[in-house]
Amino acid sequence: MPFLVNQLPKGPYYGILAEFATPTDLYHACERVRDEGFTKWDAHTPFPVHGLEKAMGIRRSPLPWIVLVAGLSGAAGGFGLQWWVHASAYPLVISGKPYFSWPAFIPITFELGVLFAAFGAVLGMLALNRLPMHHHPLFRSKVFERVTDDAFFISIESWDPRFDPSATGKLLTSLGARSVELLESSE
Amino acid sequence: MAQTEAELLDNPVEGNPTLILRSPDFHSITEVVAEAVERPTPIGWWFFFIPAVALLGLLGVAVSWLFWEGIGIWGLNIPVGWAWDITNFVFWVGIGHAGTLISAILFLFRQKWRTSINRSAEAMTIFAVMCALLFPSIHVGRVWVMYWVFPIPNQMGVWPNFRSPLLWDVFAVSVYGTVSVLFWYVGLIPDLATMRDRAKTRVRKLVYGFFALGWRGSVRNWNHYESAYLVLAALATPLVLSVHSVVSMDFAVSLLPGWHTTIFPPYFVAGAIFSGFAMVVTLMVICRTAFRLEHIITLRHFDYMAKIMLVTGSMVGYAYSTEFFTSWYSGNPYEFFTFMNRALGPYAWAYWIMISCNVISPQIFWFKKARTSIPILFASSIVINIGMWFERFVIIVTSLHRDFLPSAWGYFRPTIWDVSCLLGSFGLFFTMFCLFVRFLPMVATSEVKTVLPQADPHGHAGAERESRHHHGRRLSPEPAPGSAS
Numbered sequence: 078m079p080f081l082v083n084q085l086p087k088g089p090y091y092g093i094l095a096e097f098a099t100p101t102d103l104y105h106a107c108e109r110v111r112d113e114g115f116t117k118w119d120a121h122t123p124f125p126v127h128g129l130e131k132a133m134g135i136r137r138s139p140l141p142w143i144v145l146v147a148g149l150s151g152a153a154g155g156f157g158l159q160w161w162v163h164a165s166a167y168p169l170v171i172s173g174k175p176y177f178s179w180p181a182f183i184p185i186t187f188e189l190g191v192l193f194a195a196f197g198a199v200l201g202m203l204a205l206n207r208l209p210m211h212h213h214p215l216f217r218s219k220v221f222e223r224v225t226d227d228a229f230f231i232s233i234e235s236w237d238p239r240f241d242p243s244a245t246g247k248l249l250t251s252l253g254a255r256s257v258e259l260l261e262s263s264e
Numbered sequence: 265m266a267q268t269e270a271e272l273l274d275n276p277v278e279g280n281p282t283l284i285l286r287s288p289d290f291h292s293i294t295e296v297v298a299e300a301v302e303r304p305t306p307i308g309w310w311f312f313f314i315p316a317v318a319l320l321g322l323l324g325v326a327v328s329w330l331f332w333e334g335i336g337i338w339g340l341n342i343p344v345g346w347a348w349d350i351t352n353f354v355f356w357v358g359i360g361h362a363g364t365l366i367s368a369i370l371f372l373f374r375q376k377w378r379t380s381i382n383r384s385a386e387a388m389t390i391f392a393v394m395c396a397l398l399f400p401s402i403h404v405g406r407v408w409v410m411y412w413v414f415p416i417p418n419q420m421g422v423w424p425n426f427r428s429p430l431l432w433d434v435f436a437v438s439v440y441g442t443v444s445v446l447f448w449y450v451g452l453i454p455d456l457a458t459m460r461d462r463a464k465t466r467v468r469k470l471v472y473g474f475f476a477l478g479w480r481g482s483v484r485n486w487n488h489y490e491s492a493y494l495v496l497a498a499l500a501t502p503l504v505l506s507v508h509s510v511v512s513m514d515f516a517v518s519l520l521p522g523w524h525t526t527i528f529p530p531y532f533v534a535g536a537i538f539s540g541f542a543m544v545v546t547l548m549v550i551c552r553t554a555f556r557l558e559h560i561i562t563l564r565h566f567d568y569m570a571k572i573m574l575v576t577g578s579m580v581g582y583a584y585s586t587e588f589f590t591s592w593y594s595g596n597p598y599e600f601f602t603f604m605n606r607a608l609g610p611y612a613w614a615y616w617i618m619i620s621c622n623v624i625s626p627q628i629f630w631f632k633k634a635r636t637s638i639p640i641l642f643a644s645s646i647v648i649n650i651g652m653w654f655e656r657f658v659i660i661v662t663s664l665h666r667d668f669l670p671s672a673w674g675y676f677r678p679t680i681w682d683v684s685c686l687l688g689s690f691g692l693f694f695t696m697f698c699l700f701v702r703f704l705p706m707v708a709t710s711e712v713k714t715v716l717p718q719a720d721p722h723g724h725a726g727a728e729r730e731s732r733h734h735h736g737r738r739l740s741p742e743p744a745p746g747s748a749s
Contacts, residue, residue, distance in 0.1 A: 119484055140488055188435040198495045208485070
């Protein structure tokens with residue numbers, strides 16, 4: 078398939094975007110781009126393709142550590158709050174139990190641990206992904222609209238040390254890309 | 265069509281069972297789900313929505329009158345200080361549990377069939393929790409001091425009692441609601457991006473786009489996203505088990521015969537999953553027919569759900585008999601009296617409705633014909649939910665109405681306002697569900713696509729290239745150390 082530059086960008090390049098027909102094509106193309114030594118690049122799929130992060134050489138997400146810290150803080154804070162309330166701030170004898178009757182504090186400790194961990198998971202995921210980001214040069218591409226439907230892409234950014242508009246485009250075409258386009262930078 | 269489906273179910277397939285019929289491509293999945301939201305409002309939708317809103321209005325009237333007049337407008341009395349309000353609460357919070365089971369527990373067990381139904385089941389969870397939270401809130405009577413349940417520093421220097429199961433309940437149910445919303449929203453992000461990218465009008469583009477957060481399907485994002493999803497599933501699993509356990513402790517930690525039993529937490533959780541699956545079946549039968557999703561929500565899905573209802577229904581039946589046995593074996597006359605009174609006393613009619621609906625009716629699911637018959641499934645799901653509502657009524661009211669002294673015996677009769685609040689909560693639930701199916705993709709398309717055979721880069725679609733791999737002629741050498749970004 079020919080290397081299609083549908084329009085020559087006026088400004089500086091954001092990078093190059095190549096569309097692939099199937100997850101299999103994308104998978105093998107990713108392995109190749111990884112092995113070529115590119116670092117500033119990404120693949121885009123409508124659904125998580127199994128094993129693609131390995132084909133791209135992406136490390137495991139550090140998210141579980143964020144969740145662990147958030148969850149433990151929630152649990153510790155919850156337990157501390159109950160302790161402080163019942164043993165210090167507002168000591169009352171209730172059903173003859175000691176002020177610091179810790180077994181009765183476990184359910185709320187658990188619930189607050191889960192609550193904080195869940196917020197840690199969601200906010201941590203968004204932070205690691207740099208989301209929300211409503212503007213991105215990729216959204217300028219018309220074909221890219223199908224990334225949330227049935228199209229599979231590789232994007233290589235122009236500031237990758239190995240990037241070369243012509244050679245990189247030819248590489249992607251040789252890997253079976255259905256179409257290849259150069260994208261203008263945002264500003 | 266029905267023939268094909270039946271054949272598919274009859275063939276025990278080695279390897280992966282076909283979960284989605286008619287072998288659609290990726291685009292047709294997007295199309296069928298998104299189109300249901302994008303097309304003009306179908307007439308049929310109004311047939312559900314208008315009655316639902318009418319019932320929601322009834323709820324508004326009932327609750328306003330309740331706030332004005334006090335909880336005396338209900339049939340509550342002493343000794344029956346808890347009745348339909350708490351019955352409805354436990355009923356609704358139980359309904360929610362199937363949604364979390366489908367979205368979290370089946371995810372951890374890698375039950376791929378969940379993908380067709382998890383989105384709507386999670387939505388059901390959220391709306392059920394909304395209905396559930398309503399009842400304890402309004403039953404406190406003086407709703408304007410509801411905030412006393414939260415540990416907020418205040419001018420009175422007073423703090424809530426964290427040792428009380430009722431306060432555990434406040435935390436359990438509100439955390440459950442919050443985590444369910446987070447889990448549901450995270451699952452929605454890729455599909456909201458789909459809606460954004462398909463949007464034809466500016467309003468849609470802006471609204472879906474805003475909530476899609478700029479999602480662009482990046483694999484580097486999917487990596488963190490999948491990790492977050494897995495973690496949320498792992499958190500939601502113990503959470504959902506804790507929620508109904510805590511709900512059961514509202515009863516079990518008290519010293520009342522009929523409530524004070526250690527079997528309550530597992531028994532309540534089984535009952536919750538049982539009623540929740542019944543509600544999922546009710547909703548899915550309507551949705552798959554109304555939105556022509558028969559090839560995505562297949563008879564296989566119903567077959568699996570019916571099996572879960574059979575198992576949990578039988579577990580509930582086992583719990584009923586264990587309770588009875590224990591009350592006799594304990595040698596405690598009050599305990600035994602409570603149970604004899606349940607089965608043979610003034611509320612025997614409610615007890616036997618419960619037994620017939622919850623223990624006897626699901627036994628029909630031993631038969632495959634019943635598990636794959638839509639009319640039988642639909643009818644059973646409604647019967648089961650009636651039974652599960654009665655279960656909570658029986659537990660609450662029969663344990664209360666005959667106090668330790670015969671001079672303190674009473675009988676609870678619902679008033680029109682009890683009935684209005686119950687019907688009104690269904691109005692709230694169905695209004696929310698109607699809005700959900702109208703404005704949001706009701707099937708998780710990004711998840712359904714992953715269970716299609718062509719989604720697997722090593723599957724049949726990739727067989728040719730794979731065979732080259734296995735013969736040692738790899739397209740590329742192993743990654744050089746340090747080439748990973």
